[in-house]
Amino acid sequence: MKKVLLPLLALLIVCSCKEEPKGKAPEKVIIHNKIITTTAKARIDSVLNAFVQSGNIAGASALIFENGEEVYYNAFGYADIALEKPMQRNTIVQIYSMTKPITGTALMTLFEQGKFKLDDPLSKYIPEFENMTVYAGVDENGKMKTEPLKREISIRDLTRHTAGFPNRDDIPGLSKLFRKADAMNRENTLTQMAEKMAKVPLWFQPGAQWEYGPSVDVQALLVERISGIPYDEYVQQHVLSPLSMDETRYFIPKKDRDRFSKLYIRKGEGELVKDTTTYSNYTAHWPLTRGGSGLTSTLDDYMRFAQMLVHQGSLDSVQVLQPETVKLMATNHLPDSVTKRSWLPSKGQVGFGIDFAVRVAPPKTPNENNGVVGEFYWDGAASTLFWVDPVNQLTAVLFVQLFPYDQIGLHKQFRDAVYGPYPF
Structure with a gap:
C-alpha cells in the first residue's frame, strides 16, 4: 500500500484509547501541526538578521505565541545606530496604525x-x-x-x-x-x-x-x-489597564525615554537616515489623542493585546470583549459592490472587518503574503506588523522603525519564514 503524505497544515485525527461507555462513540482530538518548529525559528532568525546586515533596517525584533505559549523571540541590530544601542525586548517603538485595532476594541x-x-x-x-x-x-x-x-x-x-x-x-x-x-x-x-x-x-x-x-x-x-469620557482615559480604563499594557502610551515619561527607539528613513539600498521630526510627538502632552495613530508600545505589551484577541476577547481571566464581538470584528464587512479598494488588494486575498484586514482566501501565487484564511491583522507606517491566526492559535508581532512603509519586502519574507515555503 502506498503511503499518503499529509500537507503541512493538515489535521491529525487521533482516537482516544480509553474504554468508552457502550453506545458512545470514541472522542476525537484534533491536533494541529506545530507551526513554529526549530526549522521555522532558524528561518526567522536568518530573514531578520539578513535585513539588518543589508543596512536596509537598523534593528528588528519579533515575538510569536502559539497555543498560548511563547515559541519565538529574538532581536537584531540597533534601536539607535549612533549610540550602538541594541534592539531589545523592552524597546519602545512608534506603532502608528497599529493604534487602530486598539481604538476599534475600545469602541466595541x-x-x-x-x-x-x-x-x-x-x-x-x-x-x-x-x-x-x-x-x-x-x-x-x-x-x-x-x-x-x-x-x-x-x-x-x-x-x-x-x-x-x-x-x-x-x-x-x-x-x-x-x-x-x-x-x-x-x-x-x-x-x-x-x-x-x-x-x-x-x-x-x-x-x-x-x-x-x-x-x-x-x-x-x-x-x-x-x-462621556475623554478618549485617552476611556481606552486606558477599558483596554490598556485591564490587559496590563502599561507601556502602551501616547506620552513616554522621561524615565523611559532611553528605551525609545529611533526611527530611520531609508534613502536607498543600505542607506538609512535618522528621522528628526516625530520624536516630540511622544515627549509632550498634546491635545489631539488620535484613534488612528499616536501610541507607542513594546513587544510584550502588544502581544498581550494580540493574545486577548486570539483567546476570543479574554486574557488572564479578564474579559475585554465577548467572543461574538471579536468574531464580528474579524469578519469581512466589505460587500462585493465595493470594487474600488485602493491598495488593499496588495495585502493579499483580504477584505476588511472592524479595524482589521481579514483574510478571506489563501494566497493564489507565491508572490502574495502568506497567511491562513480567518487571520486578521494590521500594520503601521513605520513598518511594524501583527497578526492573529485563530486556526493555529498563533499570534505574531514584528517591530522595526522604518520609513517609508516596507518597501523592502520585510513583511512578506517574515511571513514566509513563519509559515514555510509556498504552498504551506
Missing part, C-alpha cells in the same frame, strides 16, 4: 453595552457631520463641484474605511482644501478635528469605495461622545 466595548448600532448614522452622536456634501470634481475654471449625500456616513463606514473622507494629495481642489483645514494638527482637540473635517466635502459617497484615512480618528471622538 460600547457596542456591547448597547450604546450604538453599526448602521447608526454618525451624526446621531457627532452632529458636526450631519450636513456633509460630496466632491463631484472641478468645472472648466477649476472650481470644485459638490453633490448631496445619497445616505449619511454610518458607524460601519468608519470601522471599514468606506466613510469617504479624503486622504490623498492629488485630488484636484479637494486635497488642497483638506490640507488647509488642518484637522490633524496635534494642537486640536478631537472635537476641533471633527469641526474642521466636517467643513470639507467627502471624496466619495459613503459606502461606495474603500479608502484608508482618518475614519479611526473619528472613532476616537465617537468613543468620547458616547461614553
Whole structure:
C-alpha cells in the first residue's frame, strides 16, 4: 500500500484509547501541526538578521505565541545606530496604525453595552457631520463641484474605511482644501478635528469605495461622545489597564525615554537616515489623542493585546470583549459592490472587518503574503506588523522603525519564514 503524505497544515485525527461507555462513540482530538518548529525559528532568525546586515533596517525584533505559549523571540541590530544601542525586548517603538485595532476594541466595548448600532448614522452622536456634501470634481475654471449625500456616513463606514473622507494629495481642489483645514494638527482637540473635517466635502459617497484615512480618528471622538469620557482615559480604563499594557502610551515619561527607539528613513539600498521630526510627538502632552495613530508600545505589551484577541476577547481571566464581538470584528464587512479598494488588494486575498484586514482566501501565487484564511491583522507606517491566526492559535508581532512603509519586502519574507515555503 502506498503511503499518503499529509500537507503541512493538515489535521491529525487521533482516537482516544480509553474504554468508552457502550453506545458512545470514541472522542476525537484534533491536533494541529506545530507551526513554529526549530526549522521555522532558524528561518526567522536568518530573514531578520539578513535585513539588518543589508543596512536596509537598523534593528528588528519579533515575538510569536502559539497555543498560548511563547515559541519565538529574538532581536537584531540597533534601536539607535549612533549610540550602538541594541534592539531589545523592552524597546519602545512608534506603532502608528497599529493604534487602530486598539481604538476599534475600545469602541466595541460600547457596542456591547448597547450604546450604538453599526448602521447608526454618525451624526446621531457627532452632529458636526450631519450636513456633509460630496466632491463631484472641478468645472472648466477649476472650481470644485459638490453633490448631496445619497445616505449619511454610518458607524460601519468608519470601522471599514468606506466613510469617504479624503486622504490623498492629488485630488484636484479637494486635497488642497483638506490640507488647509488642518484637522490633524496635534494642537486640536478631537472635537476641533471633527469641526474642521466636517467643513470639507467627502471624496466619495459613503459606502461606495474603500479608502484608508482618518475614519479611526473619528472613532476616537465617537468613543468620547458616547461614553462621556475623554478618549485617552476611556481606552486606558477599558483596554490598556485591564490587559496590563502599561507601556502602551501616547506620552513616554522621561524615565523611559532611553528605551525609545529611533526611527530611520531609508534613502536607498543600505542607506538609512535618522528621522528628526516625530520624536516630540511622544515627549509632550498634546491635545489631539488620535484613534488612528499616536501610541507607542513594546513587544510584550502588544502581544498581550494580540493574545486577548486570539483567546476570543479574554486574557488572564479578564474579559475585554465577548467572543461574538471579536468574531464580528474579524469578519469581512466589505460587500462585493465595493470594487474600488485602493491598495488593499496588495495585502493579499483580504477584505476588511472592524479595524482589521481579514483574510478571506489563501494566497493564489507565491508572490502574495502568506497567511491562513480567518487571520486578521494590521500594520503601521513605520513598518511594524501583527497578526492573529485563530486556526493555529498563533499570534505574531514584528517591530522595526522604518520609513517609508516596507518597501523592502520585510513583511512578506517574515511571513514566509513563519509559515514555510509556498504552498504551506
